Amino acid sequence: MDLSYGKEYEDFRAQVCEFLAANWPPEEGETDRAEGANRFRQKAIDAGYLYRNIPAKYGGSEQEADAVEAQILREEFSRAHAPMETRGIGMMMLVPTLLERAEEWQKEKFVAPTVRAEIVWCQGYSEPVSGSDLASLQTRAEIVGDDWVINGQKIWTTNAQNADWMFCLCRTEPEAQKHAGISYLLIPMKQPGIEVSPLKTMNGSADFNQVFFTDAKTPADHIVGKRGEGWLVSRTTLKHERNSIGAAAQSVMILQGLVEFAKKQTRNGRPAIEDPLIRDKIGQLEGYVRAHEYSGLRQFTKNAKGEDPGLIGLMNKLNSTNLGSMVAKIALDIMGEGGLEDPLARDAFAVPSGSKMWISQYMYSLGISTAGGTANIQRNVIGERGLGLPRDYYANRSSGK
């Protein structure tokens, strides 16, 4: 164990700090925030600080992989509240998949505009009767002339209403065994054959959608990998989703937010933070948050050495979502009668860190625990891949193994 960074890296940190001091925040008078952030990102790309694993010809800064430098950048950028890579499902999941699996022209066409946030993506995986058993999906795609023609339905599609493109799993080889009959297609969203219908969630937001395909089309070459390889290609993507959901830094920030909330709220006539029950619960939460944080550092070290982090590498998602649930429950205790408020009211986020925001989080944490594989599916993964327990009998049977 050595939690210092050493001279070489401290020099790198100093350069990063100097860059940030010179370039962020943008000059006053630059009124458009988004534009200022984009200009800053371009400077950071030129300096080699952002999109480091993306080749220069696709709009990245193409740096050699260095986990320590990456960690320093995360620390210093977040300290300066400077924007990092654009988020969103395209950047976090599709781009890594394209870089690993796609043909050259596909990378050229899609990666750079996605990096620049000019293309917005959505993910077409789940279907009404294919949730945890995703490989049973039924949305069909057939070649007719020069196009794939797609018919079927997707569900839980985040941001489909704003998306330009969808990366989508379709059944293209109906005769093949279930996993081998799936292909990974890129489908333009703005076309007559696609209808997007919002799904209102229990906390009142409408980020989720159903997407209906009626003879929707995409060119025949808009397939990543070969026909029937879609399942394999999608595994690349899902791995990235589970990683992104497990970021430990978020948990640390939420803990701090909860402590601030407890200082402001009153419980039994005094600040909630002085209530023994609340103190104990926050203390319990901090144990889990810190354990999660150090698990992240352990994995970071293992990755930097090129070693497999083992069991903890499978736990990030479930760990994060468990923490989200704990936070939500404690917040409900802290807010007391605030728990009677309806988070659906239009001003839910008008008061930052107010009760309504926490009520919304109380409900939203349940959505997060389902996204990217339900908690119970995560438990299967930990049990089977991590602990070496035998695979589930029914899952074995239906995959023909």
Added chain:
Amino acid sequence: MNFDISEEQELLQETIRQYAANECPPTRIRELFDSGEGWDPTFWKGLIEMGLAGLVVPEEHGGAGLEMLDLALATESLAYAGAPGPFFGHSLACVALALAGSSEQQKKWLPRLANGEALGSVAFGEEGGAWQPDQWKIAGGSSLSGAKTHVPHADRADVVIVGTAGPGLVLVERESPGVEVEAFDGVDRVRPLATLKFQDAACDVLPGGAAAAPRLRDAGLVLLAADAFGTARRLLDMCVEYATQREQFGVTIGHFQALKHQLSNMALEVEPARGLFWYAAYAFDHIPEEAERTAAIAKAHITDGTMQVARDAVEAHGGIGFTWECDVQMWFKRAMFDRAFLGQPSLHRERAAQLAGW
């Protein structure tokens, strides 16, 4: 930046694991449980030969001069093995003397503690759960009168570091006049406890005791966290082994999701906590401003979680898990010791809250 243990530290753990697996298998621990002896002189002698008695004793006094993290890792491995004996109390006596002893006291005792000639222990507890330095009431001076409770292997220790009001630390030789040992019927039969009663007993004040007393408490908390981690890891492995051997309905029970999910939840409780006790042990030597609070959080989090893991482990074994015959009970009781010794988890969470200024 390297959040991992070194190859030397891995080797230390592996050496202890192998030694304990050969010399102290569960059948041997069971004999000690049944006989109530709580002590295996041959096993302890082996640990001394491996240099474990003086792991954190400075090299100039004949020890290995290692750090709290090494001590915690050794503790984890011994707990995993369910090892009997005085390692915990003895190591803390070494820490106390190294932190607070005069050079004379160090010269006199540390070499003998390091080579195993003398056995050390520490006395934290007082009547009514007064474990913490600011709660100690027994007056330390040229002589000592009063009682300390829950002193590890007090009946065999040659020298005991006693926490006194102030706070302070004094050294007492157990065989000196006015020192009486009163047996205590402890839950963990391989780490026996006793009450020490003093009546004008001769004692020797450790000059650095005031500053060292809370540090010594923190060292104890770190080691209990490490011990609980090793305990939980063993319980989890026992459950996985059982689930892959025991058959019902024609398949091994590990096929069933109900059990699989229970074991995954246990693993989720255990494995991330490894970094927490590493960090607490590292902070003890290298991040002084965080050491006290992190030790409190590690002890509270890991000993609490391990207790739940132990309960789950009994359940996962079905009826046999509830029997004396099943090995689970031996680690279950280790978990109870680690959770209660030096104060309950809730107490340390409250301390952590105060230290954060909440």
